[in-house]
Amino acid sequence: xxxxxxxxxxxxxxxxxxxxxxDLPIRNAVLPPIAVVPMVQPDGNEVSCLVNVGDFVxxxxxxxxxxGKHSLHIxxxxxxxxxxxxxxxxxxxxxxxxxxxxxxxxxxxxxxxEVVYPWRSLSHRELKTLLxxxxxxxxxxxxxxxxxxxxxxxxxxxxxxxxxxxxxxxxFDAILEGIRxxxxxxxxxxxLVVLEDRAQQAQKSFWTSLSKEQMQDKEGGSGKExxxxxxxxxxxxxxxxxxVRIFFHQNVEPGRSLVEMGVTxxxxxxxxxxxxxxxxxxxxxxxxxxxxxxxxxxxxxxxVRIGTPIIxxxxxxGGLVHxxxxxxxxxxxxxxxxxxxxxxxTRDISGILFLTKDEIHSSARTPxxxxxxxxxxxxxxxxxxxxxxxxxxxxxxxxxxxxxMRCTECGCCSFVCPARIPLVQGFQVGKLHAAKLLxxxxxxxxxxx
Ligand code: SF4
Ligand code: SF4
Numbered sequence: 001x002x003x004x005x006x007x008x009x010x011x012x013x014x015x016x017x018x019x020x021x022x023d024l025p026i027r028n029a030v031l032p033p034i035a036v037v038p039m040v041q042p043d044g045n046e047v048s049c050l051v052n053v054g055d056f057v058x059x060x061x062x063x064x065x066x067x068g069k070h071s072l073h074i075x076x077x078x079x080x081x082x083x084x085x086x087x088x089x090x091x092x093x094x095x096x097x098x099x100x101x102x103x104x105x106x107x108x109x110x111x112x113x114e115v116v117y118p119w120r121s122l123s124h125r126e127l128k129t130l131l132x133x134x135x136x137x138x139x140x141x142x143x144x145x146x147x148x149x150x151x152x153x154x155x156x157x158x159x160x161x162x163x164x165x166x167x168x169x170x171x172f173d174a175i176l177e178g179i180r181x182x183x184x185x186x187x188x189x190x191x192l193v194v195l196e197d198r199a200q201q202a203q204k205s206f207w208t209s210l211s212k213e214q215m216q217d218k219e220g221g222s223g224k225e226x227x228x229x230x231x232x233x234x235x236x237x238x239x240x241x242x243x244v245r246i247f248f249h250q251n252v253e254p255g256r257s258l259v260e261m262g263v264t265x266x267x268x269x270x271x272x273x274x275x276x277x278x279x280x281x282x283x284x285x286x287x288x289x290x291x292x293x294x295x296x297x298x299x300x301x302x303x304v305r306i307g308t309p310i311i312x313x314x315x316x317x318g319g320l321v322h323x324x325x326x327x328x329x330x331x332x333x334x335x336x337x338x339x340x341x342x343x344x345x346t347r348d349i350s351g352i353l354f355l356t357k358d359e360i361h362s363s364a365r366t367p368x369x370x371x372x373x374x375x376x377x378x379x380x381x382x383x384x385x386x387x388x389x390x391x392x393x394x395x396x397x398x399x400x401x402x403x404x405m406r407c408t409e410c411g412c413c414s415f416v417c418p419a420r421i422p423l424v425q426g427f428q429v430g431k432l433h434a435a436k437l438l439x440x441x442x443x444x445x446x447x448x449x
Pocket of ligand 2: 370
C-alpha cells in the first residue's frame with residue numbers, strides 16, 4: 001500500500017489551483033426556478049422526449065428515453081410544468097432539444113426521509129434493471145462479469161476541479177456500497193481503488209469506511225477484497241488508458257474496448273450514483289461540481305440539479321468579481337468553453353470555471369521552433385509537432401499511419417508549446433478527417449466486394 005505508482009512516461013505536474021476550494025464541504029445549491037434539461041446523451045446522440053408542453057412532471061419522473069442500446073434515460077430534476085421544448089446550444093458545439101420545466105408542486109424526494117432499500121438479495125438482473133431505469137447506466141455499460149480487474153477511479157488532476165475529492169472525503173461509506181454493488185454485478189478477480197498519493201483525507205475516509213463495514217459485517221463474508229493503490233498526481237495519470245497501462249500492464253489500442261480486455265474502469269462519481277440508484281432508488285438528477293476561477297466571488301463545491309442554468313450558479317456563488325475572459329464547463333484541459341450563461345449543467349460536467357485574463361494562456365501562435373517539449377510530455381510517446389504538421393498540410397492518411405488515433409487529447413503538448421500552436425484542436429480535426437477517410441475506404445471496399 002505504501003508504494004506510489006507513476007505514469008510510465010510524459011505528463012505534467014500542474015499548479016492545482018485548488019487551495020481556495022478543496023476544503024469547502026459540498027453544499028446544496030438552491031433549486032432553479034426553471035430547469036433546462038437537454039434531451040441528449042453525453043456522446044451527443046439525442047433521446048426521445050416523452051413529455052409535451054403543459055404536462056406536469058414529478059421530481060425524478062422519466063422525461064426522456066434512450067432509443068438504442070447506447071442510450072441513457074433522462075429524469076426530471078425538479079417537479080413542475082413543462083413550459084417549452086426547443087433546441088438550445090450546448091458545450092462541445094452541439095445543439096439539442098431541451099425541456100424547460102418551471103418549478104412547482106410537491107417534491108417526492110427533497111425534504112423527505114431517505115429510505116435505504118436492502119439490495120444484497122437482489123439478482124444480477126434486478127440490479128442491472130435498476131441501474132438502467134434510474135438513468136445511471138445505458139444498455140452498453142459493462143454490467144456483466146466476470147472481469148479480471150475493476151478499477152474505481154478517484155483521481156482528479158485537472159486544475160481547479162475538486163468535486164471528486166470532496167465526494168471521496170464526504171461520501172466514502174456510500175462509495176463503498178457502490179463498489180460492493182459493482183462487485184456483485186461484475187464478479188471481478190481484483191478490485192482496486194485508485195487515489196492520488198497526496199489525497200490523504202480521501203485515503204483516511206477509505207480506511208474508516210472499510211473498518212466500519214467490517215464492524216457491521218455488512219459484506220456478509222463475500223470475500224471480495226478491495227485494495228487501495230496510490231498514484232502520483234501527474235496529469236493525466238487518472239485517464240482510463242493510463243490506469244489500465246499502470247495497473248493492468250496493457251496498452252488500450254484504438255478500436256479495442258476495455259470490456260474485451262477484461263477491465264472495467266468506473267469513476268467515483270458514477271460509483272456514488274450506482275449506490276444511490278440501487279440502494280436509494282434515486283434517479284440521476286443531480287451533479288456535484290466545483291465552481292472556481294478568479295472571476296467568481298465565492299468558489300464552492302455544489303450539489304446542483306441537472307438543468308440548472310449557469311447564470312443561476314453565478315448568483316448562488318455571490319456573483320462575479322470581474323468579467324470572466326472565459327467560462328469553461330469541466331477542467332481547463334478537457335473542458336469546453338461556453339458563450340451563453342443560460343447553458344444548463346449536464347450530467348457529465350465536474351466543474352464550471354470563471355477564468356480571468358491572467359488565468360489563460362492567450363498569446364498569439366508563432367511558428368514551431370522544434371524545441372521538442374511536446375514530445376517530452378506526451379504520455380503516449382507520440383511526436384505531436386510532426387503529427388500536427390501532417391494534419392495542417394492535409395496528410396490525414398500519413399497522420400493515421402503515425403498513430404494519430406492513439407492521441408488521447410490530454411492537452412499536455414498544447415500546454416507546454418512555447419509557440420502556442422493549437423496542437424490538440426489540430427488532432428481533433430485530424431481525427432474527424434481520418435474517420436471520414438476510413439469510412440470512404442470501407443464503403444469502397446464493400447462496393448468492390
Ligand atoms: S494531446 Fe495527444 S499528442 Fe498531445 S500530449 Fe496528449 S496524447 Fe500526446
Ligand atoms: S512544443 Fe511547440 S514549438 Fe516545441 S516542437 Fe512542439 S510544436 Fe514545436
